[in-house]
Every structure is written in structure tokens, then in C-alpha cells.
Amino acid sequence: MAEVKENLHMEKIVSLCKRRGFIFQSSEIYGGINGFWDYGPLGAELKRNVKELWWRAMTRAREDVAGLEATIIMAPAIWKASGHVDTFSDPMCDCKKCKKRHRADQLCEDQGLALTKGDNGQFAFPAGTKCTHCGSTELTEPRPFNLMFKTYVGPIESEDHVAYLRPETAQAIFAQFKNVLETSRQKIPFGIAQIGKAFRNEVTPRNYTFRSREFEQMELEFFIKPDEAIEAIHGSVATVPVSGHPGEPQPNWGWQAWHQYWVEERVRFYEGLGLARATLSFHVQTADELAHYARATTDILFKFPFSKRDEKGELKGEELEGIAARSDFDLSQHQRFSGKPMSVFDEELRNAWPRLPQARQDALWQRYYAHRQRYLTRMGVAEDAAARQATEDANALAKGNYIPHVIEPSAGVDRLILALLTNAYTETVKTDDKGRSETLYVMQFHPRVAPIKVAVLPLLKNKPELVARARAVFELLRHDLACFYDEGGSIGKRYARQDEAGTPYCVTIDFDTLGENPELHDTVTLRYRDDGRQERLKISGLRQWLLEHVR
RNA sequence: GCGGGCGUAGUUCAAUGGUAGAACGGCAGCCUUCCAAGCUGCACACGAGGGUUCGAUUCCCUUCGCCCGCUCCA
Numbered sequence: 001m002a003e004v005k006e007n008l009h010m011e012k013i014v015s016l017c018k019r020r021g022f023i024f025q026s027s028e029i030y031g032g033i034n035g036f037w038d039y040g041p042l043g044a045e046l047k048r049n050v051k052e053l054w055w056r057a058m059t060r061a062r063e064d065v066a067g068l069e070a071t072i073i074m075a076p077a078i079w080k081a082s083g084h085v086d087t088f089s090d091p092m093c094d095c096k097k098c099k100k101r102h103r104a105d106q107l108c109e110d111q112g113l114a115l116t117k118g119d120n121g122q123f124a125f126p127a128g129t130k131c132t133h134c135g136s137t138e139l140t141e142p143r144p145f146n147l148m149f150k151t152y153v154g155p156i157e158s159e160d161h162v163a164y165l166r167p168e169t170a171q172a173i174f175a176q177f178k179n180v181l182e183t184s185r186q187k188i189p190f191g192i193a194q195i196g197k198a199f200r201n202e203v204t205p206r207n208y209t210f211r212s213r214e215f216e217q218m219e220l221e222f223f224i225k226p227d228e229a230i231e232a233i234h235g236s237v238a239t240v241p242v243s244g245h246p247g248e249p250q251p252n253w254g255w256q257a258w259h260q261y262w263v264e265e266r267v268r269f270y271e272g273l274g275l276a277r278a279t280l281s282f283h284v285q286t287a288d289e290l291a292h293y294a295r296a297t298t299d300i301l302f303k304f305p306f307s308k309r310d311e312k313g314e315l316k317g318e319e320l321e322g323i324a325a326r327s328d329f330d331l332s333q334h335q336r337f338s339g340k341p342m343s344v345f346d347e348e349l350r351n352a353w354p355r356l357p358q359a360r361q362d363a364l365w366q367r368y369y370a371h372r373q374r375y376l377t378r379m380g381v382a383e384d385a386a387a388r389q390a391t392e393d394a395n396a397l398a399k400g401n402y403i404p405h406v407i408e409p410s411a412g413v414d415r416l417i418l419a420l421l422t423n424a425y426t427e428t429v430k431t432d433d434k435g436r437s438e439t440l441y442v443m444q445f446h447p448r449v450a451p452i453k454v455a456v457l458p459l460l461k462n463k464p465e466l467v468a469r470a471r472a473v474f475e476l477l478r479h480d481l482a483c484f485y486d487e488g489g490s491i492g493k494r495y496a497r498q499d500e501a502g503t504p505y506c507v508t509i510d511f512d513t514l515g516e517n518p519e520l521h522d523t524v525t526l527r528y529r530d531d532g533r534q535e536r537l538k539i540s541g542l543r544q545w546l547l548e549h550v551r
Numbered sequence: 552g553c554g555g556g557c558g559u560a561g562u563u564c565a566a567u568g569g570u571a572g573a574a575c576g577g578c579a580g581c582c583u584u585c586c587a588a589g590c591u592g593c594a595c596a597c598g599a600g601g602g603u604u605c606g607a608u609u610c611c612c613u614u615c616g617c618c619c620g621c622u623c624c625a
Contacts, residue, residue: 092552512584
């Protein structure tokens with residue numbers, strides 16, 4: 001279970017998932033729809049378990065995170081503020097000769113030209129634009145390529161009524177930041193967590209459910225004080241260990257410590273779901289890759305069989321989660337676009353500031369000013385207006401006000417499910433005495449995520465006493481555990497069925513349960529999925545034992 | 552969106568210009584004292600649409616879907 005699935009073909013997983021009811025193609029009876037997938041009975045349980053574990057770890061187990069469940073369709077202005085309306089609609093074109101596809105704006109730039117946009121919103125190439133691949137001038141018209149799903153709110157289908165299905169859950173958190181802050185009795189640093197569907201009209205959905213057009217995210221926006229505020233209050237920002245978990249959160253943590261903290265917290269979460277470190281890898285985004293507002297982004301990758309390989313031939317992995325340090329960009333954008341203040345008042349800062357030596361005050365003021373000014377001018381605010389606003393912001397800081405910065409651990413649920421399925425999949429070829437061989441499939445899920453926790457089986461079906469006792473045991477367990485009763489076929493076949501479903505424990509009611517051997521009266525066989533090991537447990541302690549082992 | 556390959560029971564495969572077989576799986580019954588035993592029976596498929604043809608699952612076209620490569624992935 002711990003090893004990396006190097007040479008596993010995805011088709012095998014796809015076929016098992018279909019066969020056992022983990023994942024089906026959406027709308028299959030109508031021929032399917034590209035990029036959309038349904039979870040069958042086992043998949044639905046698996047996914048529920050994963051979301052439940054995330055929610056528990058991120059909110060209930062912590063005092064500093066509050067939950068949120070926002071709508072999928074929101075005011076379109078949110079997507080203007082976030083930048084999605086602009087960046088999600090890159091104009092694309094194809095070369096008619098060599099069939100190469102380009103981003104029209106980049107193609108022009110590469111040749112020192114500029115794409116033009118008419119009043120009607122239509123893009124056009126300047127004369128002489130060539131394909132950078134083959135040199136042909138036969139290019140298709142630049143077409144906007146919007147990755148957001150569009151719909152209309154209300155009965156009138158006009159541009160005035162356009163709305164989008166959210167392409168990420170994060171923006172809803174930013175938009176409700178003030179409401180949550182005021183109602184949750186939290187103060188900075190604290191986070192808002194949300195699980196929910198998001199939609200992206202991907203150009204090419206690929207790799208089974210990995211890149212779907214409808215998918216689910218588990219996102220935390222964790223709001224922290226700007227480093228300038230930390231320095232004012234605590235004298236300096238805590239230094240971060242070179243690697244590893246920085247330990248329990250401290251008041252003097254700056255964004256780097258918080259970023260590292262969340263990376264490590266998230267890795268621990270994945271390990272707790274059964275994804276060993278060896279199956280994970282990291283990608284620290286380089287300066288070139290980083291979005292302009294991001295200070296750092298660390299991706300946690302899982303080594304899927306379809307992942308690309310590095311120079312050494314090792315699987316590089318595909319992204320499960322990105323942990324981004326997004327500065328105060330998002331809230332600043334919403335403040336500018338909505339006109340509503342997104343700043344918070346920090347009493348500690350207000351009290352600390354006047355006690356700082358003047359030189360220190362000036363230095364922090366200057367740094368904060370520079371940061372704000374850089375942001376504003378990058379966003380196209382005119383130089384003098386930006387200077388004025390940045391001055392205001394820096395003056396506000398001195399009075400204890402700032403826009404919080406954000407650390408964002410953002411995970412894809414469906415990708416994680418696919419990782420868990422891949423990770424759990426094992427096959428072994430078994431040859432019997434007659435030389436016949438068959439392949440046995442075992443889904444070795446961590447008991448925590450397993451869709452069915454325990455199967456209850458009477459050893460034989462045609463002995464009413466066994467069946468009755470088995471039904472009673474099933475009844476005893478089913479209210480607290482995802483439980484499955486099966487009496488069809490032979491006991492071996494039933495074990496094998498549960499192995500494919502990934503059920504970690506099977507409980508068998510046999511003649512000893514009934515008292516054939518008095519010492520074993522009221523005990524059952526407990527059979528382990530991964531090694532077939534068996535032991536006997538008292539029925540009286542069974543429920544408790546199982547609850548402890550699936551936690 | 553481009554290029555290539557592919558679509559036959561739930562799964563894995565077979566055959567065929569005269570409407571399809573198997574294995575495993577599923578369901579029911581019998582049997583079975585711990586790892587896919589056996590016996591009997593049952594159900595289930597040519598992705599969709601159009602064309603050619605007396606007749607199409609088979610040939611052609613379109614479409615949808617899947618896989619690979621390109622492109623895209625803020």
C-alpha cells in the first residue's frame with residue numbers, strides 16, 4: 001500500500017471502479033458527457049468519508065477555523081474582481097497549416113506585435129501575424145476561450161443577466177469574509193473553510209476524473225496579519241526552520257511560518273488517509289510560475305501512474321493541493337471593486353505602534369506603503385492615485401488597521417479520491433493446485449476512508465441459526481458503522497467481494513459463535529483484509545473494537 | 552480544438568453482409584464448517600443517428616464517448 005504504483009494502467013482502475021460501483025460516467029445511457037463523472041454507491045461513501053475527515057480536521061478539531069457554505073452562482077462582479085473574467089478568457093487561434101494552437105495574445109507578443117480588440121469585443125490580428133511554429137500566415141480568427149461556465153439569471157437571456165458557475169470556491173470566502181469575522185467571534189489569525197462544487201470548462205478533460213469540468217474543492221482561506229504588523233507587535237517575525245513542521249502556531253509567525261505550517265499540516269492529513277510520503281512529492285513554484293500576487297506556492301503532488309517522469313525516470317506526480325501565500329491581494333481586490341472596507345482593526349497593533357521608536361515606525365510604514373503602492377499600480381491604478389491610497393493604507397496601519405494576508409490550502413476532492421483509489425489498488429495472481437490462476441484484487445484503503453467498514457457474514461447460508469445470529473450482529477453494528485451483510489455463495493467468495501470493495505474487516509458467524517466449542521461461545525471470526533489474518537473477538541466488545549479501529 | 556487509435560453483456564474478449572458466443576461477474580435454488588469449490592436455472596450487449604443494400608453489429612458518413620500525442624490547465 002505504501003509503494004508508488006509505477007506501472008499500473010489506469011484502465012484497470014477504471015474497470016474496477018465501474019464493476020464495483022465506485023465511479024460511473026455521467027449520463028452513460030445517453031453516451032456520456034465529456035468531463036463529468038458520477039460516484040456510485042461505494043464511491044459516494046468514500047468521498048463522504050474524505051470530506052468529513054477534512055471538515056473535522058480543518059474546522060471542528062481547531063478553534064481558529066470557521067466553516068462556510070456559499071452558493072455556486074454569485075454576483076458576476078466577484079469574477080471581475082478576482083480576475084477570472086479576464087484571465088479565464090484567453091483568445092486562442094489555430095494555425096490552419098500546421099494545426100498548432102496558440103494563445104493569440106502571446107503569438108503577437110512573440111513577434112513584437114499587439115493583438116487588437118474592437119469595440120464589439122472581437123479580437124483581431126495585426127497584418128502579417130505568422131504562426132511561430134511553421135511561419136504560415138493562415139491563422140484562424142482569434143476566438144475568446146472562456147473557461148467559466150456561463151448562464152443567465154432570470155428568464156431573459158441577455159448580456160445584462162449573465163452569471164457564471166464559480167470556477168473556484170475561494171472567492172465566496174473572500175466575499176463573506178466580513179460577515180464571518182463578525183459572527184464567528186474569531187480574530188486574526190483565523191481561517192474560513194469551505195467544501196463545494198466548482199466548474200471549469202476545461203479544454204481537454206483527461207486522465208479519468210483527474211481533470212473534470214465539474215469538481216469539488218476543499219479550501220481554506222487562512223487570514224493572517226501582515227508581517228509589518230507582526231514586527232510592530234512582537235519586535236520581529238519568527239524565523240522558520242529550513243524544513244519540517246514548525247510546531248504549534250505562535251503569535252509572532254509571519255506568512256512564511258504560516259505557509260510552511262499549512263504545507264506540513266496538509267501532508268499529515270494525507271498521510272492520515274493512507275497516502276505514504278513516498279507516494280507524494282512537492283513542487284515549489286518558481287518566480288516565473290507564481291501568479292503576480294502570490295509570494296509562494298507549494299503544490300502537494302501524488303504520483304499517479306499517468307504522471308510525467310523527471311530526468312531520472314521517476315514519477316513527478318500531479319497536483320492534489322496547492323498551498324499558496326496570496327498576500328492581501330484577494331481582499332484588496334474585493335475592497336476596490338465592491339467599495340466595502342475589507343480591513344480589520346487590530347487592538348494589539350494599535351497599542352504596540354506608539355511604543356515603537358520613531359525610526360522603526362518609519363521603516364515599517366515605508367515597507368507597508370511600498371507593498372500597497374506596488375499592488376495598486378500593478379492593478380492599473382494611476383500613479384498619483386496609487387500613492388495617495390498607499391499613504392492612506394500605511395497611515396491606517398499605524399492606527400491598527402490592515403487588510404489581512406492569506407494562506408490558501410486548496411485541495412481537489414476528486415483528485416484525492418482518484419489518488420486514494422490508485423493507492424489502494426493491488427492485484428495478485430493466485431494459482432491453485434490444479435494450476436488454474438486467477439487475479440485477486442484488493443482495495444487496500446485506510447479503514448478511515450473505506451466505504452464499507454465491516455461485512456457481516458454467516459459461515460453458511462442454509463443453517464438458520466447462523467443466519468439469525470449474523471442478522472443480529474449486523475443489526476448491532478449497522479447504526480454506527482457502514483456495514484454490509486452478505487450470505488450469497490461461499491465464504492471465500494464473499495471475502496473476495498469485500499476485498500474488491502476495500503472493506504477492512506469481515507466478521508463471520510460460525511458454529512463456535514453458537515457454542516459448539518463452549519469456550520468460544522458468543523465470539524466471532526474477525527478477518528483482516530490485507531493479509532487474511534483471523535482472530536476471535538467477543539460479540540459484546542465488537543462494536544467498540546470496530547469503532548476504535550476505523551477512527 | 553487538431554492528429555492518430557478504439558467503441559460487441561457489468562467486466563475481459565470472440566465471431567459474422569442474413570440481427571451474436573464464451574469466460575468471469577450478477578440473480579435465484581440446491582449444496583458448502585473460513586479465503587472467488589460444485590450443480591441447476593435465469594437475466595443482460597453490437598454507443599447514437601443517417602446512408603448504401605433485399606438485408607448492416609459488420610461497408611460509408613455524421614455524432615457522442617474512451618485512449619494516446621499536441622494544445623490548454625488563471
